[in-house]
Amino acid sequence: NAGVTQTPKFRILKIGQSMTLQCTQDMNHNYMYWYRQDPGMGLKLIYYSVGAGITDKGEVPNGYNVSRSTTEDFPLRLELAAPSQTSVYFCASSAWTGDLSNQPQHFGDGTRLSIL
């Protein structure tokens, strides 16, 4: 059971570089989410998607972009990396039950990103 798979697990970027964090899930979940977790803090929502072709901003979307061309994949793009984006990034997915928040989310193992 693969669940939610994130790649890469670790990455170091220079300021101004760009990169894409990959996330794929094999559970046929409609909902997918990107979170960031800073040291000593809870997770904060960056973007989410309720289905292929539909994305929406979360709490901290600035500096990021997403796309959802398929149900399985939800990549997160950083266009101009900044030190403030150093964090651990988690992708998650959940099934649609008709009530948006009454379904546990399944998380990937995270991507640890450092911007130097």
Add this chain to the structure above:
Amino acid sequence: EDKVVQSPLSLVVHEGDTVTLNCSYEVTNFRSLLWYKQEKKAPTFLFMLTSSGIEKKSGRLSSILDKKELFSILNITATQTGDSAVYLCVLGGSQGNLIFGKGTKLSVKP
């Protein structure tokens, strides 16, 4: 603004002890409250509490929700070293997202 506050932020106990982790919240429209366990990587789901399910139990772990006083507790009895983790209290948001508390770091000493 929806908010989740957990206490204590960290806790050290010995194997066999019973611990209680606290979570208070503020929310405009309550939908659900979830507890997750986070070890080195991704959070793993423990419980979901809703208006129709305010008490949950699984083995040594149990949780209750008090919607009137706006708090939840997570109890762990007969703690083991494998219980060492960060425990996250999470509010189910109206957009299908989750609002996370900062977590309680539990360390169980042998």
